[in-house]
Amino acid sequence: MGPAKSIKPPGRSRYAIPALMSNIQVQILLLLPMAFLLPHRAWAGEIIGGREAQPHSRPYMAYLDIQRGNKNHSCGGFLVAENFVLTAAHCNGDKITVSLGAHNIKQRVAEKLQKITVSEKISHENYNKATNNNDIMLLQLAESAKLNGWVDTIALPRTRKRVNPGTICSIAGWGRTVARNQFTKATTLQEVDVEVLEDDECMYRHYNAFTMMCVGNPEKGKDSAKGDSGGPLVCGKTAQGIVSWGPYSPPGVYTRLSTFIPWIRRTMRRLQP
The missing domain is CATH 2.40.10.10 (Trypsin-like serine proteases)
Incomplete structure (x- = not known):
């Protein structure tokens, strides 16, 4: 496995600092690139x-309802076998429920919806929370999904x-x-x-x-x-x-x-x- 890249020094003209700028302006410009070093994507979704999307045009999509302690989060995932869903390792939690066949997630009871609990959560053994390297997790479903026109694998x-x-x-x-x-x-x-x-x-x-x-x-x-x-x-x-x-x-x-x-x-x- 190759080593993680170190960040390259900015080489674009927009990072150049004119000599007459104030100390505050200089400090702001120096801090701006640091914002891009942080992994902002954890625990949300947009x-x-x-x-x-056209309803049910992506039958492999999974909605993950994640409980961690007394808080609930959500993530996406995708069905790769009748009883396996792939997602990111940083989406782990104490309990995960997978919704398949969903379009409008507010419709908790729908004819096309299959809600299945996760029996096993297997994050990659080399997942690094600090760097997000190897950010992958396999979820085994407690029961196999019923494949049809609204639920299918990718x-x-x-x-x-x-x-x-x-x-x-x-x-x-x-x-x-x-x-x-x-x-x-x-x-x-x-x-x-x-x-x-x-x-x-x-x-x-x-x-x-x-x-x-x-x-x-x-x-x-x-x-x-x-x-x-x-x-x-x-x-x-x-x-x-x-x-x-x-x-x-x-x-x-x-x-x-x-x-x-x-x-x-x-x-x-x-x-x-």
Whole structure:
């Protein structure tokens, strides 16, 4: 596994400091890049610059209701087998309930909805909470999902098969639709198209090109952010990444699924009855 990249020094003219600027202005400019070193995406969810998805057009999507102590959180996830859901390791909790076949999450009792508790939560053994490296978790469902027109699995990539920069993929989730300081989440599934970037576009501390993907053109402002965490990055008909972390604006960092295919297969074989 390759070592995490160290952050590159800013080389753009907007970071240059004119000689006549005040000390306060200088301090502000020096502090601004530090904001981009922090993993803001944990425990929330939002699709920025997107639209409401056509109901049940993404039958693999899972809504995770997570209880940790006396608090409840939510994350996204995706069905990869009848009894397995993939999500981010930072979405772990004491108890997790998975909702499949959902579009409007306020409709708790719906004909198409399947709510299933999680019996086993397996985070990657090398998951690092401080750096968000290896941010992947496999959830075994207490009972198998019933596959139909509203609930189905999504394909995973081949081992080490990379997505070319410039590829347009998509993400989806039930979180906020406005970045920062807006606490009202969307009740219906939202989606947005995003662009896969070169690794060196994510000049963040702890970015690891072997286990992570850089996604989201900053000029277009379309992004996931806090709490669509765990949802899939879908390229064509294949899940290629997992929403993981990043700043409030794109690009964001996604777990590179093709790196973890051997771990996923090995873990599923071990847990299968």
